[in-house]
Structure formats: C-alpha cells, structure tokens
Amino acid sequence: MKETVFLNNDREMPLLGLGVYKLPDDVQAEAAVTSAISAGYRMIDTASVYKNEESVGRAIAKCGVPRKDLFITSKIWNNAQRLGDVQGAFSRSLDRLKVSYVDLYLIHWPVPGCYLSTWKELESILESGRALSIGVSNFDIRHLEELRKISGIIPAVNQIECHPLCYPAELIEYCKAFGIQVQAYAPLARGAYFDNDVMCVLGTKYARTPAQIGLRWAIQKGISVIPKSINPERIRSNGNIFDFNIEDEDMAIIDTLNEDLHTSHVPEDLRDIQF
Template identity: 75%
Template sequence: MENTVFLNTNREMPLLGLGVYKATGENEAENSIISAVESGYRLIDTASAYKNEENVGRGIARCGVSRGELFVTTKVWNTAQRIGDIQGAFDRSLERLKLDYVDLYLIHWPVPGCYLSTWKELEKIQQSGRALSIGVSNFEIRHLEELAKISNVVPAVNQIECHPLCYPKELIDYCQSRGIQIQAYAPLARGAYLDNDVMCVLGTKYGRTPAQIGLRWAVQKGISVIPKSSHPDRIQSNSQIFDFTIEQEDMDILDTLNQDFHSSHIPEDLRDVIF
C-alpha cells in the first residue's frame, strides 16, 4: 500500500505522521521530531493550543530534511475564533514555527456561532499561499453540512479521534464520499486498547504489537494516523505498519470492537454546546 494519499487540493499527504499533543517538556517536541524523521516520518501535527509550536519549529529546522519534504499541520484555537482574530492567530503560528507556510491549517473545534466565519478566513489564508490546504477537526456531519451551505471549498481533511474502540463509520463514510480525508488523532486511544484480548491475539497472529495492529487497521481503511510519542523506540515501532496486511476477516473483527470510546476530551468551553 502507498504510504501517502492525495487530498482534494491535489496535495500529497503522508498516511503516517507524528502528533505532538502534550509534548511540552523541554525540547520534547524537538527531539521527537528528529527521532520521527530518522524513522521515516514526514508529517508533523501541532496546534496553537499545544503551546509547543516554537519547539516544533526548532525540530523542523534541525531534523535534517528539507522543508519541502515535510508536511506540517497546525490549528486555530477556540479563543481566536471567538474574538475573530484568525489572521493574527495564523501569523503568530507561522512566526513561532519559523515557517513561510504550512501544508495544512485546521479549525481545531467547531465553535458555535464562529466556525463558519472562521472557515471564510481560512479560505483567504489558503488563497494567499501560506496554507496549501485547509480543513477541520472534530467536525460532525451536521457541522460539515452547514459549512457546505456557505462555501464551495470542501475541507481537505477532517481530523477526528478514531481507533478500533472509536469507529464513527457514518461520519467516515460521509467524509470519504465527499473527498474529505479522515485523519485519526489519538489512534492508539492513549493506550486503552493495548491490552485488549482481540488486539493481542491478532498481534500474535501477525507478529506485531497491538499498537501496530491498531494503526494498520486505520491506514488500511485509507485513514491517516498521527500517533503521539516522545520515545524513539515507540516512534520507530509505530512507523512499521506498511509492510503487512490485515486479512479482511480480521478487519471485520476489529470493526466490532467499536464502543464509541473517546480517550480525548471536549474542551470545557464547548462541552455543553457542540455535540
């Protein structure tokens, strides 16, 4: 299987990337990026809310490959949406990252009353060439349908929590039918399925770790994954998912593990309003 996908902007995006959520220790994100690039990763996913864009920027500068070889994503946070400072937030992200452009800029959450106007600002950023693709994160079908009413620009990506314990098939099918690439954050469910009996049995069958089984399950569905780790050995292990195939009957078994389990949390300021 190819380890990249083409977005609806005709840009190529790796199926595997490094997430740096909560990588806020001294040089943690920087060192993780260097380890990841050494293991073949070319996608780095951060966000203004992660408070580590400067550290990510240093990692990008030091990782040893050219900027053009990397796919860099960041996101606009809820506060900037509420005060209507999308352009300013984007400028500050670029400055912290020390980059001239990002490959993908996302709306982090669909803030009620804000996300539609935020999207129109992202369109302007894309038109300026400083974000090659734009997309969304944590959007449900109803948010995407509202977006389609006011814009002809289809999000390139919808980044959602997705793993064998959280498989929102209706949303995924909806996005894939409209050319919106699904990208899975927390694809290891923050470790929640690593001791699962089915994952362990299949790991034994394929000679892989439960984490590799979970990541392979996603990429075999055409879903991009951005597992977070700051441990070089785990970063490397998580990358070893493109040299085997899970049989369809085992894919079907993995699908049955879904229990709508979310390892991530909705921000306090949105908890009662968006879902």
C-alpha cells in the first residue's frame, strides 16, 4: 500500500502522522511521540501554540531514526502574525524542536489583514532552506484564492478538519485541482463516529475498528491523516491501516455520513470574524 505522497514541490510526505494537539509539554507528549516512532510513524505534527515543541524535540533526538527520515511539521500562531514576528516565531520553533529545519511550516489560521504578508515571509523561509515545504491550515477557498493573487508559490498542504462526519467536498476538490495536498486533523472526530452503526458494521466486515475504517477511508481519498493519541496501543492501531482496502461501494456508503460536524473550534481571537 502507498504510504507516502509527493507534494507539489516534489517533496515526499507520509500519509500518516501523529498529531500532538493539547498534549502537554512534558513526559506524556514525549512518550507519545516515542511510541509513534517506534510503531513506524515518521511524521509528527506540532505547533507553537501547542506548547510541546520541546517535548517533540526531545523525542526525535532520542528516537534513533535519522532526522532525514522524519517529517516534522510546525505552525505559526495568530499573535505572531499580528505582530509581524514571523521570522522570530519560526526561529523559536526551530530552537524548541532542536532542529535546523522543519519539513513543513504552516500558517495555523488565516488571520485577516495578516495572512498574505505572513505567506510572503514563509516564502523567504522556504528559500532559506529552513523549511522544506510551506502550507496553510484552516484556509477556505477564498483565502487560497487571495494567496494565488499575490504569490507564485502554491501551498503544499492545507490542513483542515476532515473525517466521515465532516467532508468539505468543494474545498477538497479545489485543493486537488491546484495540487494542494489535503491533510486531515481531528480525523477521528474525537470518537464521534465510533458508535455509528455504519462504521461498526464495516468494522466487523473488515475486522477493523471504526477508527481504522475512518482513517483508511481518508487515505483512500488521498487525504493525509494525523490522528492524536497518548495510548501506545491506540497509536499502533491507528497506524495499522495500510494492509487492507475498503471496497468502492463501502467508500460510497461512508460518504453519505457527512453532516458537517466540526469537533474543533475557531480560536477565541477569531470568533467574531466570518470564515
């Protein structure tokens, strides 16, 4: 089974990674990353606002896997965009991670009046070689269109909430049309579909958990996934999705479950803004 995808700049990215959102910067976060790498994961997704980049850095320093074989993502938060402190925020992320480069650096949210200038700063970071790819997160079509007007560099990735209960088809088709890799955060919907009758029946059919069915569904749609867990067994289970295929008719059945259910929330400092 294909476990990686080539981005629009010919960089190779794993389709599966570990998300570390809300994992505290301590032994717990470090242990989760260590468990994931031991289970075969090679992509770790963090962000400055998660406040656990140091834990991620400790884990990757100790893991025994060469840095070139890992794919590390971080993101710039809203306050640094407003302050125009993009370069400083990026450098601090590198310092906390104890790495000389990241594989992917994202704009975490499209802060109005800031995200276009932030993107230009990311372009210079890309040119410097300190980020091998740059992209965005939580961008809708109109944000991506604005980027296209001012830049010749198309985001390599758009990281959005996506799972069987939340499938923004128009946005995903737009990204595919322009060569932007979609990456799903919260692909397990915080367990919201684990008791769903359809997912349970399909889990029985394929001898998999509903979580594995949901992750495999995304992978077969060409969407990268970054499920979060601190449980070593669940981390291993979430990674065990490359040795089976969901049949086309079952993929279509899962598609019908979409109800635009968002389990994540717009940050407080952006809640009065129309997205």
